[in-house]
Amino acid sequence: xxxxxxxxxxxxxxxxxxxxxxxxxxxxxxxxxxxxxxxxxxxxxxxxxxxxxxxxxxxxxxxxxxxxxxxxxxxxxxxxxxxxxxxxxxxxxxxxxxxxxxxxxxxxxxxxxxxxxxxxxxxxxxxxxxxxxxxxxxxxxxxxxxxxxxxxxxxxxxxxxxxxxxxxxxxxxxxxxxxxxxxxxxxxxxxxxxxxxxxxxxxxxxxxxxxxxxxxxxxxxxxxxxxxxxxxxxxxxxxxxxxxxxxxxxxxxxxxxxxxxxxxxxxxxxxxxxxxxxxxxxxxxxxxxxxxxxxxxxxxxxxxxxxxxxxxxxxxxxxxxxxxxxxxxxxxxxxxxxxxxxxxxxxxxxxxxxxxxxxxxxxxxxxxxxxxxxxxxxxxxxxxxxxxxxxxxxxxxxxxxxxxxxxxxxxxxxxxxxxxxxxxxxxxxxx
Amino acid sequence: xxxxxxxxxxxxxxxxxxxxxxxxxxxxxxxxxxxxxxxxxxxxxxxxxxxxxxxxxxxxxxxxxxxxxxxxxxxxxxxxxxxxxxxxxxxxxxxxxxxxxxxxxxxxxxxxxxxxxxxxxxxxxxxxxxxxxxxxxxxxxxxxxxxxxxxxxxxxxxxxxxxxxxxxxxxxxxxxxxxxxxxxxxxxxxxxxxxxxxxxxxxxxxxxxxxxxxxxxxxxxxxxxxxxxxxxxxxxxxxxxxxxxxxxxxxxxxxxxxxxxxxxxxxxxxxxxxxxxxxxxxxxxxxxxxxxxxxxxxxxxxxxxxxxxxxxxxxxxxxxxxxxxxxxxxxxxxxxxxxxxxxxxxxxxxxxxxxxxxxxxxxxxxxxxxxxxxxxxxxxxxxxxxxxxxxxxxxxxxxxxxxxxxxxxxxxxxxxxxxxxxxxxxxxxxxxxxxxxxxxxxxxxxxxxxxxxxxxxxxxxxxxxxxxxxxxxxxxxxxxxxxxxxxxxxxxxxxxxxxxxxxxxxxxxxxxxxxxxxxxxxxxxxxxxxxxxxxxxxxxxxxxxxxxxxxxxxxxxxxxxx
Ligand code: SF4
Numbered sequence: 005x006x007x008x009x010x011x012x013x014x015x016x017x018x019x020x021x022x023x024x025x026x027x028x029x030x031x032x033x034x035x036x037x038x039x040x041x042x043x044x045x046x047x048x049x050x051x052x053x054x055x056x057x058x059x060x061x062x063x064x065x066x067x068x069x070x071x072x073x074x075x076x077x078x079x080x081x082x083x084x085x086x087x088x089x090x091x092x093x094x095x096x097x098x099x100x101x102x103x104x105x106x107x108x109x110x111x112x113x114x115x116x117x118x119x120x121x122x123x124x125x126x127x128x129x130x131x132x133x134x135x136x137x138x139x140x141x142x143x144x145x146x147x148x149x150x151x152x153x154x155x156x157x158x159x160x161x162x163x164x165x166x167x168x169x170x171x172x173x174x175x176x177x178x179x180x181x182x183x184x185x186x187x188x189x190x191x192x193x194x195x196x197x198x199x200x201x202x203x204x205x206x207x208x209x210x211x212x213x214x215x216x217x218x219x220x221x222x223x224x225x226x227x228x229x230x231x232x233x234x235x236x237x238x239x240x241x242x243x244x245x246x247x248x249x250x251x252x253x254x255x256x257x258x259x260x261x262x263x264x265x266x267x268x269x270x271x272x273x274x275x276x277x278x279x280x281x282x283x284x285x286x287x288x289x290x291x292x293x294x295x296x297x298x299x300x301x302x303x304x305x306x307x308x309x310x311x312x313x314x315x316x317x318x319x320x321x322x323x324x325x326x327x328x329x330x331x332x333x334x335x336x337x338x339x340x341x342x343x344x345x346x347x348x349x350x351x352x353x354x355x356x357x358x359x360x361x362x363x364x365x366x367x368x369x370x371x372x373x374x375x376x377x378x379x380x381x382x383x384x385x386x387x388x389x390x391x392x393x394x395x396x397x398x399x400x401x402x403x404x405x406x407x408x409x410x411x412x413x414x415x416x417x418x419x420x421x422x423x424x425x426x427x428x429x430x431x432x433x434x435x
Numbered sequence: 436x437x438x439x440x441x442x443x444x445x446x447x448x449x450x451x452x453x454x455x456x457x458x459x460x461x462x463x464x465x466x467x468x469x470x471x472x473x474x475x476x477x478x479x480x481x482x483x484x485x486x487x488x489x490x491x492x493x494x495x496x497x498x499x500x501x502x503x504x505x506x507x508x509x510x511x512x513x514x515x516x517x518x519x520x521x522x523x524x525x526x527x528x529x530x531x532x533x534x535x536x537x538x539x540x541x542x543x544x545x546x547x548x549x550x551x552x553x554x555x556x557x558x559x560x561x562x563x564x565x566x567x568x569x570x571x572x573x574x575x576x577x578x579x580x581x582x583x584x585x586x587x588x589x590x591x592x593x594x595x596x597x598x599x600x601x602x603x604x605x606x607x608x609x610x611x612x613x614x615x616x617x618x619x620x621x622x623x624x625x626x627x628x629x630x631x632x633x634x635x636x637x638x639x640x641x642x643x644x645x646x647x648x649x650x651x652x653x654x655x656x657x658x659x660x661x662x663x664x665x666x667x668x669x670x671x672x673x674x675x676x677x678x679x680x681x682x683x684x685x686x687x688x689x690x691x692x693x694x695x696x697x698x699x700x701x702x703x704x705x706x707x708x709x710x711x712x713x714x715x716x717x718x719x720x721x722x723x724x725x726x727x728x729x730x731x732x733x734x735x736x737x738x739x740x741x742x743x744x745x746x747x748x749x750x751x752x753x754x755x756x757x758x759x760x761x762x763x764x765x766x767x768x769x770x771x772x773x774x775x776x777x778x779x780x781x782x783x784x785x786x787x788x789x790x791x792x793x794x795x796x797x798x799x800x801x802x803x804x805x806x807x808x809x810x811x812x813x814x815x816x817x818x819x820x821x822x823x824x825x826x827x828x829x830x831x832x833x834x835x836x837x838x839x840x841x842x843x844x845x846x847x848x849x850x851x852x853x854x855x856x857x858x859x860x861x862x863x864x865x866x867x868x869x870x871x872x873x874x875x876x877x878x879x880x881x882x883x884x885x886x887x888x889x890x891x892x893x894x895x896x897x898x899x900x901x902x903x904x905x906x907x908x909x910x911x912x913x914x915x916x917x918x919x920x921x922x923x924x925x926x927x928x929x930x931x932x933x934x935x936x937x938x939x940x941x942x943x944x945x946x947x948x949x950x951x952x953x954x955x956x957x958x959x960x961x962x963x964x965x966x967x968x969x970x971x972x973x974x975x976x977x978x979x980x981x982x983x984x985x986x987x988x989x990x991x992x993x994x995x996x997x
Contacts, residue, residue: 009977010975010977010978012978021974021978022975097563101567105523108518108523108524126505129505129506129766130506130507130508132764132765133506133758133764133765133766133767133778133779134766135765135766136766136767136768136769137767137768137769137770137771138556138768138769138770138771138973139771139973140556140770140771140971140972140973141625141769141770141771143771143973144771145625145626166973167973173583173970173971248626249625249626249627276758276765279627279755280759282627283625283627285767285769299505300501301563303501303504303505303532304496304500304501304504304532304533304563304564304567305523305525305532305533305534305567306525306526306532307504307508307511307526307530307532308508308511309505314518314524316517317517317524318515318516318517318518318524318525318526319511319515319524319525319526319532320515321508321511394559394563396560400498400557400560400768401556401557401973401974402559402560402563403559403974403978404559404978404981
């Protein structure tokens with residue numbers, strides 16, 4: 005039996021790096037410190053997976069040699085006029101780098117999952133900036149924690165115990181902090197909060213604006229905003245302005261509800277205002293373990309965090325036009341490479357309908373709904389379990405994940421698969 | 436591959452060569468005495484031949500640079516770079532993407548560039564980007580001026596332990612030099628306030644900025660690091676800041692041993708007189724006077740270039756002030772137990788009184804400084820200007836006429852409150868070679884860089900500039916054009932730029948230092964770190980450490996400690 009210490013978890017954006025994993029004969033037999041989600045994944049993921057490269061022959065997916073799948077995939081990409089390369093948030097930065105080179109080579113559209121989750125939040129950052137800090141700053145200093153439109157209690161299970169409510173240098177754990185939850189309904193998170201502010205669906209922008217007014221001591225002409233009594237808003241504004249260090253975490257409840265990027269812009273502006281009174285930061289609760297890294301690698305190589313179109317020979321960015329769902333809905337891509345993602349299960353119907361009409365290559369450890377529609381399916385090793393690579397935590401702290409067991413014979417790291425694919429496409433294109 | 440660069444006019448100040456017509460031979464990546472008759476010939480007649488440029492302070496990689504890129508798509512829209520055969524696509528302007536950064540530096544004849552501020556916890560990110568920057572050699576300076584371990588050891592007077600800690604961190608992050616930004620002020624900003632003077636106590640840490648700077652300077656000596664402490668002082672960007680700057684330089688005067696013990700970076704930003712934005716003036720002459728009289732100090736300019744750019748610094752309270760003044764968008768990113776950072780877009784305008792004073796400060800320091808080996812050309816890219824504007828700064832240094840042209844356009848009171856109009860000095864080509872390569876290589880302690888002697892790295896820049904035909908004093912536009920686009924560039928003995936175009940993409944080295952510390956001291960500090968690390972950080976100590984094979988072409992420099 006072997007014990008692996010300081011293992012980096014590759015499930016949610018918390019990227020806990022303190023796990024202990026026990027292995028025996030190349031099998032994971034136990035884990036320590038992992039949350040329920042991670043535990044389940046570490047113990048189960050390797051059992052329910054795709055072990056074989058597959059090719060569509062006639063109407064069916066049949067088992068194939070790895071080299072043959074790469075060959076077919078390369079031909080699809082080389083022949084395509086405007087391929088889509090999508091996914092990237094559940095894989096390593098090393099893989100994303102190869103993906104970007106491939107996208108540039110084939111003049112395609114490359115997008116990552118933030119396009120359909122925190123994309124509006126990123127557009128808000130491009131509007132007004134972002135006042136943030138690493139999670140350790142919150143652990144050491146914050147006396148006020150606000151969770152807005154997010155539910156770490158079931159989505160980011162260790163967010164509170166590791167970061168926001170942990171023992172810090174200047175705060176001794178839970179008792180030194182006040183926790184406020186703003187949401188449209190009560191959740192496991194709201195139950196542990198000191199305050200729960202129940203807001204009408206779609207009322208985020210109004211409430212954020214009202215809070216900004218209250219902080220500036222402006223008078224209200226109404227009794228309620230977004231279903232919240234004005235007295236409560238003023239109380240919350242006081243709480244925020246009088247905190248020594250406040251931290252506002254927001255989730256898809258804010259980013260994806262009515263108003264989208266305006267909501268986040270209002271939240272950022274609220275935090276900007278608060279900094280003239282005290283110290284305040286905010287942070288999106290990023291879901292996938294490396295969605296932050298995907299944004300970062302995209303940005304340092306192309307200038308833009310997602311939705312990058314290479315069809316003109318240089319990176320072009322125009323969300324709404326160059327974002328995956330919009331482009332698919334217009335039926336633009338004529339082939340798709342999907343890496344570590346399952347758009348068929350998640351995208352709106354018109355996008356899925358058009359996706360299903362074009363050749364699809366799936367590179368993923370699991371047999372996803374998208375894989376079942378694909379022409380080429382290439383299984384991969386699990387990042388952070390069967391292969392190593394860099395990922396970025398939701399606060400931008402980079403961590404290098406480990407390999408703890410050998411992958412099955414046909415499951416290579418996706419970095420390697422993409423490198424082979426890139427090499428072959430280059431040959432086919434004569435470059 | 437062998438090359439002979441024939442008939443060029445060579446400027447190699449470290450070897451005392453000042454505009455001599457001679458051949459330079461390159462073989463196996465190094466400069467050699469002679470090559471075989473089969474060597475490829477590069478005809479450099481009528482051109483100048485210099486060692487490859489060495490930049491000691493340019494923000495090209497890491498979390499705050501990328502935060503600037505994310506925040507500013509509008510910056511990218513106006514400068515797109517198309518994929519071309521060998522070279523990757525990207526975007527340019529004030530925060531170029533990684534590939535573009537490497538190509539543009541190479542096209543300018545620069546072959547070595549240091550990223551001067553990386554917070555240790557996020558230095559893996561910095562290396563991720565550095566690894567993607569093609570052609571040039573590079574390295575990065577970890578930030579120590581607000582580090583909890585450093586402040587604690589120093590406040591307890593445990594200088595040996597502090598030195599061992601710094602040594603460990605340099606190794607753990609694969610960093611090259613000790614960087615200090617707004618010492619103590621970052622910790623203060625963790626609560627939203629700022630530090631006013633170098634004797635302000637840092638809350639909760641029983642230490643002052645003066646003690647932090649002195650401690651780190653002493654540690655730098657103990658570890659025998661190749662570069663002096665690289666300091667961005669308190670109070671940067673404020674009227675009256677020149678006094679704190681001089682106090683900061685002076686607080687380590689007793690560490691003087693004939694060579695610089697402290698490097699003050701982007702001196703322009705901290706060289707102002709006055710008490711408010713209306714009466715801000717140039718302290719350039721005061722700074723130059725201090726530098727001239729004190730060999731323990733070196734500085735780089737941080738010269739303003741009038742343009743639309745992106746400011747970014749670990750001095751987050753400075754960026755907050757800039758956000759308040761401009762109302763522009765603002766990014767802030769504090770890092771646990773270590774640092775802060777901020778990013779704000781900014782436009783420098785000739786018609787703006789304050790900007791005009793800023794422009795004068797940098798040039799005054801350069802023109803009044805007597806020893807070119809302790810003054811270096813930077814724009815603190817992209818803070819005061821983009822690195823591709825270096826040739827413009829060179830033209831201002833070499834031509835009074837070029838300066839007068841700017842002066843004729845700035846507000847009259849800016850002319851009155853600065854001395855620049857009365858300074859006649861014009862830099863020579865040899866002095867420019869010192870400011871941009873020989874001097875910077877020397878202050879960085881890179882023995883194989885910045886010169887063309889036998890055994891030096893084959894990093895060479897050839898520019899279409901014939902000093903026998905043109906007079907930089909009047910033909911400053913030709914000078915600008917020549918330095919912007921090198922005719923030929925060799926990197927490690929390979930021709931990477933031919934006829935002003937990148938023709939070959941090579942991988943540059945990453946320099947870092949591994950200082951030696953007595954074994955038992957090192958071990959006792961590691962065990963102290965182990966016991967505290969989990970309390971201070973949200974990552975494990977083992978995951979904080981960046982292994983050597985992570986950083987691509989690793990080039991460690993081993994230094995012997997006491
Ligand atoms: S909270 Fe997230 S990162 Fe941490 S153990 Fe659970 S799934 Fe993994």
